[in-house]
Amino acid sequence: MKVRFIGALLLLVMSVQVAGAADKANPAVNASDKDSFQTVSEWVRKQMDAGGRYAETNGEERQVVNARLDEMSKLFEQKSSVDQMSIDEKKKLLVDQEEINSILGKRDGDRLICKSERPIGSNLPVKTCVTARERDQRRREDNKELERQQVNRQKKWG
Missing domain, CATH: 3.30.160 (Double Stranded RNA Binding Domain)
Known part of the structure; x- marks a missing residue:
């Protein structure tokens, strides 16, 4: 029961990030596997560049976001989908995603x-x-x- 709840919560958080970004570039993904996460990750990194949706992020915030995206990418390299991850790995993924969402939410130029x-x-x-x-x-x-x-x-x- 807890595994399904955490998995569903993780998918919801990741899909909210993508849905909030729908007006710019819509990768149309639910980052539940390695390939869809890669698409979202590339889009977020691109949007932190000058002129992007998250261009207002400062250097320290950008480093944190990139580090958390790298950590999440490593998790997806070990297990290709969220369903294959252990509860601890899912928790780590969720914590990293929440930190990214927190930073990007404050620096969203379209908010x-x-x-x-x-x-x-x-x-x-x-x-x-x-x-x-x-x-x-x-x-x-x-x-x-x-x-x-x-x-x-x-x-x-x-």
């Missing part, structure tokens, strides 16, 4: 960030939503504009 604000002169809140990537891009553009204005002001007044 929606919504906030409710009251416009000036109104008591009715307005909900606005943007992706993390759009928010970060806007922040960078605003900082650039602020620096440009400060430089121009210094040039004007000496």
